[in-house]
Amino acid sequence: MPVHILGISALYHDSAAALVRDGEIVAAAQEERFTRRKHDPSFPCQAVRYCLQEGQLRADELDYAVFYDKPLLKFDRLLQTYCSFAPRGIRSFLTAMPVWLKHKLWVRRQIEEELDGCGEILFCDHHASHAASAFFPSPYEKAAILTVDGVGEWSTSAWGTGDGNNINLAGEIRFPHSLGLLYSAFTYYCGFRVNSGEYKLMGLAPYGEPRYVDLILEHIIDLKEDGSFRLNLDLFNYCTGLTMTNGRFHKLLGGLPRVPESDITQQTCDVARSIQEVTEEVMLRMARHVHERTGQRFLCLAGGVALNCVANGRILREGPFDDIWIQPAAGDAGGAVGAAFAVWHQFLGKERRCDGQRDRMHGAQLGPAFKPDQIARMLEEQRIPATRYEPEELVERVAGLIAEGRVVGWFDGRMEFGPRALGNRSILGDPRNRDMQTTLNLKIKFRESFRPFAPAVLLERVADYFELDRPSPYMLLVAPVSPSHRREPPVPEPDLDSLARRKQVRSSVPAITHVDYSARIQTVDAADNPRFHRLIAAFDRLTGCPLIINTSFNVRGEPIVGSPIDAYRCFMRTELDYLVLGDYLLSKADQPADRRAELPPVECILD
Numbered sequence: 001m002p003v004h005i006l007g008i009s010a011l012y013h014d015s016a017a018a019l020v021r022d023g024e025i026v027a028a029a030q031e032e033r034f035t036r037r038k039h040d041p042s043f044p045c046q047a048v049r050y051c052l053q054e055g056q057l058r059a060d061e062l063d064y065a066v067f068y069d070k071p072l073l074k075f076d077r078l079l080q081t082y083c084s085f086a087p088r089g090i091r092s093f094l095t096a097m098p099v100w101l102k103h104k105l106w107v108r109r110q111i112e113e114e115l116d117g118c119g120e121i122l123f124c125d126h127h128a129s130h131a132a133s134a135f136f137p138s139p140y141e142k143a144a145i146l147t148v149d150g151v152g153e154w155s156t157s158a159w160g161t162g163d164g165n166n167i168n169l170a171g172e173i174r175f176p177h178s179l180g181l182l183y184s185a186f187t188y189y190c191g192f193r194v195n196s197g198e199y200k201l202m203g204l205a206p207y208g209e210p211r212y213v214d215l216i217l218e219h220i221i222d223l224k225e226d227g228s229f230r231l232n233l234d235l236f237n238y239c240t241g242l243t244m245t246n247g248r249f250h251k252l253l254g255g256l257p258r259v260p261e262s263d264i265t266q267q268t269c270d271v272a273r274s275i276q277e278v279t280e281e282v283m284l285r286m287a288r289h290v291h292e293r294t295g296q297r298f299l300c301l302a303g304g305v306a307l308n309c310v311a312n313g314r315i316l317r318e319g320p321f322d323d324i325w326i327q328p329a330a331g332d333a334g335g336a337v338g339a340a341f342a343v344w345h346q347f348l349g350k351e352r353r354c355d356g357q358r359d360r361m362h363g364a365q366l367g368p369a370f371k372p373d374q375i376a377r378m379l380e381e382q383r384i385p386a387t388r389y390e391p392e393e394l395v396e397r398v399a400g401l402i403a404e405g406r407v408v409g410w411f412d413g414r415m416e417f418g419p420r421a422l423g424n425r426s427i428l429g430d431p432r433n434r435d436m437q438t439t440l441n442l443k444i445k446f447r448e449s450f451r452p453f454a455p456a457v458l459l460e461r462v463a464d465y466f467e468l469d470r471p472s473p474y475m476l477l478v479a480p481v482s483p484s485h486r487r488e489p490p491v492p493e494p495d496l497d498s499l500a501r502r503k504q505v506r507s508s509v510p511a512i513t514h515v516d517y518s519a520r521i522q523t524v525d526a527a528d529n530p531r532f533h534r535l536i537a538a539f540d541r542l543t544g545c546p547l548i549i550n551t552s553f554n555v556r557g558e559p560i561v562g563s564p565i566d567a568y569r570c571f572m573r574t575e576l577d578y579l580v581l582g583d584y585l586l587s588k589a590d591q592p593a594d595r596r597a598e599l600p601p602v603e604c605i606l607d
Contacts, residue, residue, distance in 0.1 A: 003348070004057060006048065006118070007340030008111065009068040009129075009332050011104050013039045013195050016333035016417075017047040018366075019055045020340040023350055025137070027054035028366040028417040030333050033562035039196055040559075043110050044336075050368055060117030066343050068335030069126035071107050073153035075100055077175060081239050089240030122347065124339040126152025127303070130327075131169060133338030134302035135162030136345055136352060137360040138325040144296040145169070146286060149303035149331070150180035150195075159290045162300065165345040165352040170293065176239050177231050179282055180305050182221060185236055186275040188244040190268050191258030202310055203451045205276035206516040208269030212253065216278050219252055223278075227286030264450070276310065283311040284319060291320040299324045302338070306330040306476075307419065309520050313478040328364040328474035329418035337417075363528035364422055364474060367415025370564055375582045378564045385591060386584040394583060395531065399538035402430050402548060406577040407444060409553055411567040412531060416560070420475045421552035422522060423456060423532035425560045425567075427576065429511065429549035431455055436511035436549060438503075443575040446556045452520065455512040457547035458536050459523040465509065465547060466521055475522040475550075481507045486517055511549055522550060 007018040010031075018028035027050060032038055034046035052059060078100070082093045103110075111121050124132070130147035141164065148157040156178035160169035173179075183201070184194045192200045223229045233239065235249040250256050258268050287299060299321040306312065307330050316324050327334045344350050354360070379386050389397060398408055413424045421427075427444065429436045431453075441449050454475050455465075463469050468479040489504035507513040526533040540546040553567060554560045555574060561567045564581050571579040571586065572595055579586040 003063045005064045005340045005343050007336035009335040010043045013041050014333040015044040016336045017044045017051045018336040019051040023344050027051040032559040038559050059115040062118040064120050064343050065118050066122040066339040068129040068339040070123045085240045124342050127155045127158040129335040129338035130302040132342040133327045133334040134300035136341035138300045139359045140298045143298040143300045144290045144294040145300045147303040148305035151175045161294045185244040189257045191260045201272050204272040208273030210274045210277045211270045212274035226289040280311045280314050287315045287319045297322040302327040302330045304331040309476045310478045326476040364416045365414040366417040369414040386586045395534045395538050403542045409571050409576045409579040411581050423529050425553045427551045427553050431509040431512045431549050434505050434510045452514040453549045453551050454520040455547040456522045456550035459525045461546035462523050471523045472521045478518050478520050481517050
């Protein structure tokens with residue numbers, strides 16, 4: 001009989017569930033995609049329901065349910081921290097305790113209620129879950145492992161070795177010293193929301209100069225050669241307060257935190273650049289130390305900081321490893337996958353299969369798909385005009401629309417697991433169009449104008465456009481645009497303020513080229529996503545350009561669309577020109593003028 005294991009992460013941010021059957025991932029999804037609440041931390045009831053549905057299981061047919069961390073150890077850390085700093089932190093203590101006493105301490109009971117009759121309930125250490133998510137789905141038989149995030153129970157980073165079906169974690173950094181919390185503190189200081197705005201800080205960094213690097217290294221973080229460090233806790237509030245930083249931190253950096261939604265100053269850009277460079281240096285030193293201690297050729301990464309694709313790119317280019325593999329759901333959502341794999345391989349001691357080439361994440365296409373008859377029924381019930389095409393005809397038609405400068409919502413196949421849209425829930429555009437970045441940011445995504453877009457490029461052509469010679473299937477590596485495709489900006493950069501530099505044409509594909517000539521690359525393999533690969537290949541035949549813009553199908557403040565009706569609502573409330581739903585193509589021009597008023601409003605929460 002097959003063994004079914006359900007992994008669960010919940011109660012902090014990005015709740016998720018994942019189903020593993022006999023060591024293979026059957027399904028995985030984040031709760032936010034069903035509830036439409038971004039970074040939803042609640043118990044993932046709907047994600048669990050989906051996983052059981054996809055596996056054609058009842059709850060009482062589950063052999064194991066495993067939670068991705070140990071709540072009692074986390075509660076112990078919370079109490080010890082408050083006791084250490086008392087009487088400071090009383091407001092924070094009074095805010096946190098009711099949530100813990102009502103919900104977070106009773107995870108076992110929640111699982112029993114939601115999964116009536118399921119098998120044994122287990123709990124996995126937080127960084128062990130991250131480590132398992134990094135190594136067990138990777139293509140490597142042996143590898144070094146590095147996990148870095150805000151905080152788990154006590155660990156804020158951990159390193160070790162994976163070998164076959166075993167993981168041995170040999171070292172850690174413990175709370176309150178945390179690279180993830182340091183980066184989040186600067187995210188807060190620069191006016192972005194903690195646990196959701198860190199990628200904005202990373203995108204803002206190239207507009208600045210590293211003027212604060214020395215100050216940060218002298219006064220904020222005591223960084224050692226091996227990547228270990230201690231933070232100057234006198235500058236932070238996260239142990240005791242309701243904010244990340246305090247007055248001493250603000251005085252050191254020369255001013256109060258930026259007010260969210262206010263103008264971005266040169267100082268904000270410089271602070272972003274400085275903490276990004278420090279973060280990259282910490283990660284590089286950690287990676288070198290792990291290589292020195294383990295002697296492994298390959299490195300597997302997970303934890304929220306592993307979503308910093310600029311740092312990942314530097315580890316690949318400048319680090320000592322032959323190659324690296326990053327869990328596509330590197331944050332807490334991926335802990336559900338890791339915990340389930342940890343039960344299969346370590347708790348049960350089951351053999352691990354890997355071929356050294358392909359990972360076991362199935363291109364991160366692990367979420368719900370919608371059958372043609374389901375889409376047809378939705379279109380009919382909602383009276384939505386649409387045209388059905390044969391698959392090859394649709395690909396050619398959409399490639400032509402993108403080449404004409406149209407922006408297309410693309411909803412096809414299984415939803416991606418993790419924070420990135422990888423060609424199944426995507427908004428697509430022409431990277432050659434110099435105005436496309438502004439159009440997408442301001443008229444479609446409704447987000448900050450400085451944020452760059454990523455290219456989805458045919459795997460076999462990636463080296464033609466970028467200084468990258470290997471796959472990057474999950475959009476987790478940043479690499480420079482090849483010199484042959486770069487262009488000198490028409491206006492000298494010193495004559496422009498930082499954010500004005502984004503309008504400069506600096507490559508043959510300006511819409512995906514950041515101000516530092518970099519790009520966050522997704523390579524598309526015909527074996528992993530054949531239809532998306534055919535679309536880009538068709539665009540290449542039309543234009544001679546083997547890449548397109550790929551950004552997530554959502555507006556600011558919303559999760560990526562999860563269903564056809566989510567996609568249609570987003571389509572109608574933005575300036576998207578066309579929408580693909582499976583084999584159907586919808587034109588904005590064909591939609592009834594009163595349809596916007598008929599649809600429930602899409603709430604846009606600033607983040």
